[in-house]
Amino acid sequence: MSKMTENAAFSQNKVLTIDTMNPNVKKMEYAVRGPIVQRAMQIEKELREGVKKPFTEVIKANIGDAHAMGQQPITFFRQVLALCSYPELLNDNMFPEDAKSRARRILQACGGNSLGAYSASQGIDCVRQDVARYIERRDGGVPCDPDNVYLTTGASNGIVTMLQLLVCGEGASKTGVMISIPQYPLYSAALAELGAVQVNYYLNEDKCWSMDLSELERSLAEARKHCNPKALCVINPGNPTGQVQSRQCIEDVIRFAAKEHLFLMADEVYQDNVYAEGCQFHSFKKVLFELGPQYSNTVELASFHSTSKCYMGECGFRGGYMEVINMDPEVKAQLTKLVSIRLCAPVPGQALMDLVVNSPQPGEPSYTTFMKERTATLSLLAEKAKLTEEILNTVPGITCNPVQGAMYSFPNISLPQKAIKEAKALGQVPDMFYCMKMLEETGICLVPGSGFGQKDGTYHFRMTILPPTDKLKILLAKVKEFHLRFTQQYS
Amino acid sequence: MSKMTENAAFSQNKVLTIDTMNPNVKKMEYAVRGPIVQRAMQIEKELREGVKKPFTEVIKANIGDAHAMGQQPITFFRQVLALCSYPELLNDNMFPEDAKSRARRILQACGGNSLGAYSASQGIDCVRQDVARYIERRDGGVPCDPDNVYLTTGASNGIVTMLQLLVCGEGASKTGVMISIPQYPLYSAALAELGAVQVNYYLNEDKCWSMDLSELERSLAEARKHCNPKALCVINPGNPTGQVQSRQCIEDVIRFAAKEHLFLMADEVYQDNVYAEGCQFHSFKKVLFELGPQYSNTVELASFHSTSKCYMGECGFRGGYMEVINMDPEVKAQLTKLVSIRLCAPVPGQALMDLVVNSPQPGEPSYTTFMKERTATLSLLAEKAKLTEEILNTVPGITCNPVQGAMYSFPNISLPQKAIKEAKALGQVPDMFYCMKMLEETGICLVPGSGFGQKDGTYHFRMTILPPTDKLKILLAKVKEFHLRFTQQYS
Numbered sequence: 001m002s003k004m005t006e007n008a009a010f011s012q013n014k015v016l017t018i019d020t021m022n023p024n025v026k027k028m029e030y031a032v033r034g035p036i037v038q039r040a041m042q043i044e045k046e047l048r049e050g051v052k053k054p055f056t057e058v059i060k061a062n063i064g065d066a067h068a069m070g071q072q073p074i075t076f077f078r079q080v081l082a083l084c085s086y087p088e089l090l091n092d093n094m095f096p097e098d099a100k101s102r103a104r105r106i107l108q109a110c111g112g113n114s115l116g117a118y119s120a121s122q123g124i125d126c127v128r129q130d131v132a133r134y135i136e137r138r139d140g141g142v143p144c145d146p147d148n149v150y151l152t153t154g155a156s157n158g159i160v161t162m163l164q165l166l167v168c169g170e171g172a173s174k175t176g177v178m179i180s181i182p183q184y185p186l187y188s189a190a191l192a193e194l195g196a197v198q199v200n201y202y203l204n205e206d207k208c209w210s211m212d213l214s215e216l217e218r219s220l221a222e223a224r225k226h227c228n229p230k231a232l233c234v235i236n237p238g239n240p241t242g243q244v245q246s247r248q249c250i251e252d253v254i255r256f257a258a259k260e261h262l263f264l265m266a267d268e269v270y271q272d273n274v275y276a277e278g279c280q281f282h283s284f285k286k287v288l289f290e291l292g293p294q295y296s297n298t299v300e301l302a303s304f305h306s307t308s309k310c311y312m313g314e315c316g317f318r319g320g321y322m323e324v325i326n327m328d329p330e331v332k333a334q335l336t337k338l339v340s341i342r343l344c345a346p347v348p349g350q351a352l353m354d355l356v357v358n359s360p361q362p363g364e365p366s367y368t369t370f371m372k373e374r375t376a377t378l379s380l381l382a383e384k385a386k387l388t389e390e391i392l393n394t395v396p397g398i399t400c401n402p403v404q405g406a407m408y409s410f411p412n413i414s415l416p417q418k419a420i421k422e423a424k425a426l427g428q429v430p431d432m433f434y435c436m437k438m439l440e441e442t443g444i445c446l447v448p449g450s451g452f453g454q455k456d457g458t459y460h461f462r463m464t465i466l467p468p469t470d471k472l473k474i475l476l477a478k479v480k481e482f483h484l485r486f487t488q489q490y491s
Numbered sequence: 492m493s494k495m496t497e498n499a500a501f502s503q504n505k506v507l508t509i510d511t512m513n514p515n516v517k518k519m520e521y522a523v524r525g526p527i528v529q530r531a532m533q534i535e536k537e538l539r540e541g542v543k544k545p546f547t548e549v550i551k552a553n554i555g556d557a558h559a560m561g562q563q564p565i566t567f568f569r570q571v572l573a574l575c576s577y578p579e580l581l582n583d584n585m586f587p588e589d590a591k592s593r594a595r596r597i598l599q600a601c602g603g604n605s606l607g608a609y610s611a612s613q614g615i616d617c618v619r620q621d622v623a624r625y626i627e628r629r630d631g632g633v634p635c636d637p638d639n640v641y642l643t644t645g646a647s648n649g650i651v652t653m654l655q656l657l658v659c660g661e662g663a664s665k666t667g668v669m670i671s672i673p674q675y676p677l678y679s680a681a682l683a684e685l686g687a688v689q690v691n692y693y694l695n696e697d698k699c700w701s702m703d704l705s706e707l708e709r710s711l712a713e714a715r716k717h718c719n720p721k722a723l724c725v726i727n728p729g730n731p732t733g734q735v736q737s738r739q740c741i742e743d744v745i746r747f748a749a750k751e752h753l754f755l756m757a758d759e760v761y762q763d764n765v766y767a768e769g770c771q772f773h774s775f776k777k778v779l780f781e782l783g784p785q786y787s788n789t790v791e792l793a794s795f796h797s798t799s800k801c802y803m804g805e806c807g808f809r810g811g812y813m814e815v816i817n818m819d820p821e822v823k824a825q826l827t828k829l830v831s832i833r834l835c836a837p838v839p840g841q842a843l844m845d846l847v848v849n850s851p852q853p854g855e856p857s858y859t860t861f862m863k864e865r866t867a868t869l870s871l872l873a874e875k876a877k878l879t880e881e882i883l884n885t886v887p888g889i890t891c892n893p894v895q896g897a898m899y900s901f902p903n904i905s906l907p908q909k910a911i912k913e914a915k916a917l918g919q920v921p922d923m924f925y926c927m928k929m930l931e932e933t934g935i936c937l938v939p940g941s942g943f944g945q946k947d948g949t950y951h952f953r954m955t956i957l958p959p960t961d962k963l964k965i966l967l968a969k970v971k972e973f974h975l976r977f978t979q980q981y982s
Binding site: 328337 | 507557
């Protein structure tokens with residue numbers, strides 16, 4: 001019996017097979033850690049084993065993982081986390097007083113004064129209070145009730161939880177959720193998982209990936225023919241597209257949601273990552289309240305933040321929060337019950353979230369260092385955003401919108417017809433074919449645009465702007481070289 | 492317009508209401524953090540505000556949260572976590588060398604040498620290797636492939652993920668999952684969430700909560716009339732029931748699963764919590780392999796462990812792992828994809844899991860202290876298990892099985908007919924009525940047996956054995972007093 005037949009026979013006896021497993025899980029896709037990244041990891045292993053390649057290292061620009069790309073953690077945050085982990089250090093004189101007082105405050109709010117106790121389901125009380133005060137400061141005084149704040153396991157967990165609450169129905173009454181295209185594939189994956197209908201609206205690439213009201217209307221009208229659209233998701237600053245939506249645009253979206261009776265979900269994890277001149281971050285919450293009580297008393301909104309992005313880049317801690325506005329009290333009780341079953345978000349991540357929203361203040365001993373580190377990180381990102389846009393736009397066949405914010409560029413790439421044909425003959429999506437070839441020839445790991453969604457007939461890739469400047473320059477030079485060679489090869 | 496009418500009118504305009512939300516979420520229940528615990532928190536607030544009560548503090552014995560009950564963390568674990576959080580401390584001479592070398596090893600395995608980087612989706616490689624070696628040692632040399640190990644966000648997350656993979660179908664072909672009654676309500680909640688069929692099998696209270704083969708057969712046969720039972724879940728040592736299953740029983744269960752074509756899920760988070768003489772923890776994996784290749788090559792098994800219980804009690808870190816045996820390779824690829832969408836388990840929890848499976852060894856500087864702390868914690872738990880059983884059994888109308896393991900006793904309570912009638916008149920489950928009354932009169936917070944499931948007409952409560960010994964004695968004395976008073980009042 002051949003190996004394959006053996007496997008098949010063997011597999012038939014299993015309880016859990018590809019044919020008997022949850023079909024929704026099969027439909028889920030997540031390009032950011034998809035086949036191209038798996039191949040990149042294989043190549044790294046081959047390099048370690050001495051296999052000869054046309055390059056000596058894999059440069060990963062596939063995921064917004066700042067520390068992995070060399071960004072340093074904020075000293076103050078890590079000092080407090082060390083103090084909380086091992087409170088004996090509170091007796092040591094090596095830590096500044098503000099770090100110690102933050103640690104004492106967090107520990108006092110923990111059961112048994114330990115990060116090892118479960119927190120309340122919704123999160124540690126004093127952390128939620130600090131989050132509320134942060135939101136109020138950020139939004140120029142718009143009030144925030146700590147009871148509306150839920151601490152989460154990264155933003156992803158909050159987003160999936162909210163979608164889970166929203167989804168119901170079958171057939172034409174099945175819940176539809178509007179998401180931007182291109183999108184961050186957590187959304188499509190979560191909707192597949194929940195068996196909800198993904199309703200696409202396209203961002204306008206020609207207008208720097210802005211949201212067009214007419215496109216929202218088109219998308220919604222079409223969706224209403226076959227499902228029950230209930231929610232509209234916006235990622236601002238944008239992932240994978242790096243745009244920062246204007247205040248006007250956000251206002252339009254809120255009016256649209258109010259008029260069309262849609263629940264709003266605002267993914268605002270890149271709120272500090274704004275680089276382009278003239279661009280500014282406006283939270284949906286703030287604009288909602290500026291539109292007056294007609295909106296602020298009615299429109300249902302959930303917004304999400306995280307410790308993973310901005311100047312912190314602390315992805316590994318899985319810290320985050322969501323704020324819910326105008327949520328029905330009965331539904332809120334259900335939400336609290338739902339999160340209680342997972343017991344609580346990781347407590348070290350909650351502590352870190354607290355530090356982000358309650359960072360050193362002027363006059364405190366750690367303030368100067370904190371501000372220096374924060375500013376340096378954000379300035380460097382702004383520099384790299386500019387560099388990426390400029391160099392990519394020098395390549396014939398690559399067009400790159402300004403990276404106004406977030407951590408990614410999503411350039412449009414022209415692929416020769418011959419390449420498209422060859423890809424299709426191989427059963428591959430053309431930009432996957434392109435990115436895989438780039439990986440094999442240059443060691444650069446990007447994510448094909450098809451993993452995020454794009455207009456038919458257009459091709460893109462997403463690359464992070466996170467590699468250290470010298471490496472980023474090498475990466476961009478290699479991308480340029482590869483693109484020219486690829487274009488020539490298939491012309 | 493009255494407040495209520497106003498709310499109703501208001502609510503009708505919401506997108507997300509109790510009527511339009513996900514119906515599966517509504518069905519979920521989690522007694523461990525249910526109404527009685529919410530009331531306990533209210534009472535604590537009332538006490539702080541100076542409201543007079545017949546007691547001065549609420550004693551919580553509702554949840555297995557060891558640190559909140561005063562258990563101290565293991566020094567070595569916290570030293571390494573502090574070093575990993577703030578690696579500057581590696582230059583300090585206050586930490587033992589073995590703590591430093593563990594920290595260095597963990598950091599080297601992290602992207603950018605930072606706990607702040609995402610790990611690989613399945614977990615940090617070297618941690619999975621350490622887990623595999625731990626399992627091999629624990630199981631007397633039965634091999635463990637690190638590729639079969641997934642690091643999780645506590646055990647809960649692993650259990651829900653496995654159930655999610657298993658569930659499919661509609662109507663009579665809908666997936667059924669067999670769970671013990673009494674059960675830990677994560678299981679019933681997850682099955683409700685996934686829309687799967689909960690198939691109950693009853694533990695034998697008269698035989699110290701053991702599993703009876705005949706009961707498994709009865710349960711399965713009945714379930715097959717209306718669903719497609721695919722998996723069998725076992726919690727050993729038991730939650731909420733505190734039993735430790737015998738080797739023979741585990742063997743019987745494995746043979747049953749093999750014969751009946753069931754996927755086995757073994758929740759073994761209390762594997763170090765074994766107190767009773769003559770009792771021993773046997774992992775399902777080990778027994779499976781001892782049964783020979785006929786079983787070890789075929790039976791599909793997922794087993795779960797966590798940093799939250801045993802002598803560690805580090806619930807807040809949400810660390811855990813699962814090992815999958817004989818899983819179809821295609822399904823395993825789907826599992827890896829599924830976990831990749833959540834990016835990774837919290838990295839501090841992964842680091843802590845590593846320390847649990849790679850603890851100080853003889854000859855290392857921290858060994859003596861580590862062993863002293865570990866032994867002290869487990870001995871104290873053993874003492875409290877005994878104390879709880881003994882005192883409860885002195886109360887007429889309370890019958891308590893030995894607390895052989897885990898962290899709970901689940902005594903049977905006789906309730907007078909008059910009390911049952913009064914509870915029903917109030918629309919309450921009788922043991923909820925009993926526990927709520929106990930909370931109001933004594934400040935003791937237990938969870939009614941109905942939250943875990945029990946044979947019709949029997950009543951129980953779950954209490955943890957975690958309070959400090961002096962407090963536990965007070966608690967038990969108060970329970971006794973209350974039970975006598977309650978019985979008299981309703982006789």
